[in-house]
Amino acid sequence: MSRTEQNGAGRRRPPTIHDVAREAGVSRGTVSRVLNGGHNVSPAALDAVQSAIHRTGYTVNRHARSLITGRSDSVAFLLTEPQERFFEDPNFNVLLRGCTTALAAHDIPLLLMIAGTEAERRRNMRYIAGHVDGVLLVSSHSGDPVAAQLHEAGVPLVACGKPPGQGSKVSYVAADDLGGARDMVRYLYESGRRRIATVAGPLDTPGGVERLAGYRATLAECGLPYDEALVVPGDYSRAGGEAAASLLLERAPDIDAVFVGSDLMAQGVLAALERAGRRVPQDVAVGGFDDSPAALAARPELTTVRQPWDRISSEMVRVLLAQIGGEDPAAVILPTELVRRDSA
Amino acid sequence: MSRTEQNGAGRRRPPTIHDVAREAGVSRGTVSRVLNGGHNVSPAALDAVQSAIHRTGYTVNRHARSLITGRSDSVAFLLTEPQERFFEDPNFNVLLRGCTTALAAHDIPLLLMIAGTEAERRRNMRYIAGHVDGVLLVSSHSGDPVAAQLHEAGVPLVACGKPPGQGSKVSYVAADDLGGARDMVRYLYESGRRRIATVAGPLDTPGGVERLAGYRATLAECGLPYDEALVVPGDYSRAGGEAAASLLLERAPDIDAVFVGSDLMAQGVLAALERAGRRVPQDVAVGGFDDSPAALAARPELTTVRQPWDRISSEMVRVLLAQIGGEDPAAVILPTELVRRDSA
DNA sequence: TTCTCTACTGTGAACGCTCACAGCGTGCTT
DNA sequence: AAGCACGCTGTGAGCGTTCACAGTAGAGAA
Structure with a gap:
């Protein structure tokens, strides 16, 4: 069965950039340009491609893109808490949700990784190097080598809370x-x-x-x-x-x-x-x-x-993306607010 | 600068399957076979490849693999709670952590997706189709079309709790x-x-x-x-x-x-x-x-x-992986246990 | 008019991997 | 002795995309 006929029965092969190009009457290159910002594309072509994308329901194949760009367009949320204390902590939810939605706005999926044991830590480190553009690190304890290791490996990184003993080399966002x-x-x-x-x-x-x-x-x-x-x-x-x-x-x-x-x-x-x-x-x-x-x-x-958790998460994402984009590490300290209730 | 010389300065290009093959004195094919179960590989070759992998620090490039296999070897954890009520619920932590670690044991990363708004829902759906092997769905409300849509799209799926009105077509894991x-x-x-x-x-x-x-x-x-x-x-x-x-x-x-x-x-x-x-x-x-x-x-x-959350999460992962592997949808109901404390 | 510059377009090559196939040698059956 | 099957191996092709390059046309300057 030839490729073009393969659409009657079974699961349809998803449309590729070729299909879009054919549909729009342009070349792959032009479609690719539209996909990546639309620079140097004539209004007519832009229009044709966009409507072709819409008609075919095309979605870019991120694996193919990543293979050539070297980027993965994904970010890891790495939790290194031996006692997994953070999971008992309701703050965690807010932080995780905030990061997820902030990243989603940039169309970047969040990979959740938990390094409880040493084996998990190694597995995650191996995965991170090469499969993820950056890391949002949540790890409170000093003596945790993971920040240093990631920094060493050149992985863009922003920590939640100042990582102890890292000088000013790794980014972090913290409350005051x-x-x-x-x-x-x-x-x-x-x-x-x-x-x-x-x-x-x-x-x-x-x-x-x-x-x-x-x-x-x-x-x-x-x-x-x-x-x-x-x-x-x-x-x-x-x-x-x-x-x-x-x-x-x-x-x-x-x-x-x-x-x-x-x-x-x-x-x-x-x-x-x-x-x-x-x-x-x-x-x-x-x-x-x-x-x-x-x-x-x-x-x-x-x-x-x-603690301004919503701002902490959005700042973490902002700083990380900036760093992935080539900017220097940064430290952000956000103000806190006294909330008066009944216990004092 | 030729490729082989490019290791003195700057960030080293990660080793590929070619490098491993050369190091082990075998061909790409053999290395690939070792990577995928080691069938039809002689003990000597197996040994040579494994030690070459170790020496070079090789990690498979999942993007390249996914491009050809069509699998992504990743799974989405999809949360569709309009009020994000689940995030207030401490159970959520346990479930999410359980799924993450159960998947990690299979070397499968978990992508966390939150569909609070309609726009987020659409974005997530678009991402899921084609970029993820299966979905762990956490969505309690009936009238939520996402389970039906995913099932329709042929995406392997297992819900936490019985999704209303899906007949017996979608897998789920629930407490009794x-x-x-x-x-x-x-x-x-x-x-x-x-x-x-x-x-x-x-x-x-x-x-x-x-x-x-x-x-x-x-x-x-x-x-x-x-x-x-x-x-x-x-x-x-x-x-x-x-x-x-x-x-x-x-x-x-x-x-x-x-x-x-x-x-x-x-x-x-x-x-x-x-x-x-x-x-x-x-x-x-x-x-x-x-x-x-x-x-x-x-x-x-x-x-x-x-509620046996730890078992719920591990069963969800088990059922999902089975389904990705081609098995039929399944329903799992787990027993609960009365815990006596002070309020009754 | 001719030349240059710019905006736009198409094409081949590559990314790193798996899959199908073909080619071997070895041991067994006939 | 010939045939066959089987375990093991290497090779070419291709997955869908981006990137660099070359090429075209049209506008403006000389």
Whole structure:
């Protein structure tokens, strides 16, 4: 059966650029030019090609294109969380969705990759090199070699949150953790709290470190002493927050406020306070961080610091595409916002 | 500069099958055979090729392969939720992660696609046809034409939850909603509850319908009357659950149990009960559905019906790959499990 | 008028791979 | 001894696209 006859029965072979060219009465080259911006194409030809594309229902074969251009026109969203903590975190959804839709606007599909185990990490790295134009990296822990490796391999890359120890060589987009923490602690101070404790994020994550730094700096600004007994690091999980708060209550029963490094941990803190018979916010004020859905689910609803996740995701995509287009790496820091609810 | 010299400066051109062939002292064909299962290859050649692959760091160029095979060796995870409700739902994370890792085990990347708007839907459909081997479809609402369209287009497809009105033509994997609802309602009955209300899921979703059916059937089995005043449909959101419970309390203040169609709605129900001064579970028992993280976040922790999300995702992938491999569509229904906590 | 420049168009080659085929030698059957 | 089958191997063709190049026509300048 010849090729042109092969359209009566069975699944029709999808139309190629040749079919469009024939239909429009022009050559492959002209069709290709139309497909790639339409420069140096006469209005008549442009018109003919566009209507031919419409009539045939032609879609470019990306594999063929990628084979010759070397680009894949796709981007990986790489998640490297050993404990897959991020998946417990509702923020993740927002970020992932934001990146997906921002990329979709450019007709770029998002490949989701999860590197939980070492084997997965290797598999993903092998795939990324050569099959993807760039990487949106979500990985909080320092000691994670993946950012360095990707940068080394020359893969365009933008991280969510400042990757530790990468100098200024890799792009990242982050919320203003330090400023957000400062706003919250100052707010607690101005509400009259004087024994302000903190449950920090993991200290091997930039968010954990920066928010703690903001806490400490604001204490100093307010003339409050920095008391190590009031500082407990958590692990961004609900259970971690609960444990941290218990420890805190034991070490310093007189605290009247807790600044918690994430809303999820704050949920745990609330649970521990409730168990200890402390009323929130009357006895102890609790301030969270993230403004994730968890903040609304908490009882009482959490006063917290909003991270602009929608902007973070769109900026990540913007910076990545710019970098793929040849621009230099960039760092973007976005402002946070204090959200007042019932817990402080 | 000739091709073979082009390795001193700049980014090295990735090795091709030719390079491997030369390195191993065999032909392209033999390397290709090794790459595709190693049939009809002598042990010596197999060995030489494998070590050459290792030495050169060769990775197959999937674009070139796809161009000729017509397969893409990738799968789309398509989310069609107008309100993007699913993204609020923690179950989503588990499902998405499960699918990603199950596919990764087969070296198949997952493309995440979100069809919120009509334009996005069209874009995704255009991409899917021809660029993806199959689709994992997450779409709860009936009236959603996407399942029918994909099936029509001959794209291998497996839905999460039974797609309404598709006959037995499209594959799906679902939890045993009816059985799960039955277990919960029977449990409430056996704990002595006699005025058992329900906040159902949306009645244009299979889950909503089936769970309501299970509720109704069990009432009959237990000899309890079916009272329409005790049935309020919700929308799977926390706020919807809260509103539904308020309505319920108004219509029937004497209820002593509520079976809620999702954990997220159950959170809302708990909030409404608390506001109304009802103690849970003393005055009113609350049973959820899903066993999502929301169940643990609720106060009191929710007694609920566990959906086996990890198995759902792995079954979805299994069925999809089988179908891509030529097998017929299949329906898989997985058992649920009653999880007793504090709310009932 | 002639020349040059520009806008537009068509053509061959290549991207890296798989598939079908043909060519071998070896071991078995007849 | 001839025939045949089978395991293994190399080779040419082609997948659908872009890119570089060459070629054409028409407009404007000399």
